Amino acid sequence: MMEFDKExxxxxxxxxxxxxxxxxxxxxxxxNQTLKIMATDPGSEKDxxxxxxxxxxxxxxxxxxxxxxxxxxxxxxxx
Amino acid sequence: xxxxxALIASKGSLDWAYPPFILASTAAAMGYEVHIFFTFYxxxxxxxxxxxxxxxxxxxxxxxMPIPMPNLAQMLPGMESMATMMMKQKIAKKGVASIEELRxxxxxxxxxxxxxxxxxxxxxxxxxxxxxAIKFGGAASFFEFAGESDISLFM
Numbered sequence: 001m002m003e004f005d006k007e008x009x010x011x012x013x014x015x016x017x018x019x020x021x022x023x024x025x026x027x028x029x030x031x032n033q034t035l036k037i038m039a040t041d042p043g044s045e046k047d048x049x050x051x052x053x054x055x056x057x058x059x060x061x062x063x064x065x066x067x068x069x070x071x072x073x074x075x076x077x078x079x
Numbered sequence: 080x081x082x083x084x085a086l087i088a089s090k091g092s093l094d095w096a097y098p099p100f101i102l103a104s105t106a107a108a109m110g111y112e113v114h115i116f117f118t119f120y121x122x123x124x125x126x127x128x129x130x131x132x133x134x135x136x137x138x139x140x141x142x143x144m145p146i147p148m149p150n151l152a153q154m155l156p157g158m159e160s161m162a163t164m165m166m167k168q169k170i171a172k173k174g175v176a177s178i179e180e181l182r183x184x185x186x187x188x189x190x191x192x193x194x195x196x197x198x199x200x201x202x203x204x205x206x207x208x209x210x211x212a213i214k215f216g217g218a219a220s221f222f223e224f225a226g227e228s229d230i231s232l233f234m
Binding site: 012015016017022 | 101104105108109110173174175176180181184188
C-alpha cells in the first residue's frame with residue numbers, strides 16, 4: 001500500500017478534467033509530497049504520463065484495476 | 080523558460096468551443112503560457128452568458144445522429160435546439176466538462192483571453208457584453224505573442 005498525503009477523486013470525468021483536477025490538487029501541496037488520484041478516463045494512462053514528463057512531477061506508481069487507474073504522483077521539489 | 084501556446088478561436092458553436100478551451104486549460108496545467116485570440120464568431124465564447132451556445136446538424140454531415148436525417152429535415156424549426164439539447168445531455172452523461180467549467184479553469188490558471196477589437200466593432204458588441212478578465216487587441220498584438228510561441232493553432 002502506497003502512502004500519500006492527499007487524495008483526489010477524478011473518476012467518471014473525461015479529458016481534460018482529470019489532468020486539471022490533478023494540477024489543482026498538486027497546487028497547494030509541498031514539494032516531495034505524494035498525491036493519490038483516481039481516474040476512469042481510458043486516455044488518462046497516457047495523459048498522466050505525459051503530464052508528469054512535461055511538468056517534472058514524478059509518477060511513482062500506477063495501479064490498474066478493471067476500469068480505474070490510480071496514480072501516485074510525487075510533487076516536484078520547488079526549491 | 081515556460082513554453083508558449085498561441086491559439087486563434089474563430090468559431091462560436093457549442094462543439095467548436097471545446098478545442099480552444101480544452102487545449103488552453105491543459106497547456107496551462109502543464110506549465111505553458113497561453114494566449115487565445117478570439118475573432119469573428121469566436122468572440123461569442125467571451126460573453127458573460129455562454130449557456131446558450133448551440134450546435135447545428137445542418138452543414139455538419141459528420142455529426143452522429145440517432146437516426147439518419149436528410150438536410151431538408153435538419154433545417155426544420157426546432158432541429159437545432161433538439162440537437163443542442165441532445166449534445167448537452169451526452170456531455171453531462173459522459174463526464175465531459177462544460178464550456179463554462181473549462182473557461183473558468185483557463186482563467187484560474189492565467190490563460191490570457193484577447194478579443195479581436197475589429198470584430199467587436201464590426202458586430203457592434205459592447206465591452207460590457209464580455210467577461211471582465213479579457214483584453215482587446217488586433218492582429219499585430221496576436222503576432223507579438225505568437226511570434227515567440229512554440230505552438231500556434233487556428234481553430
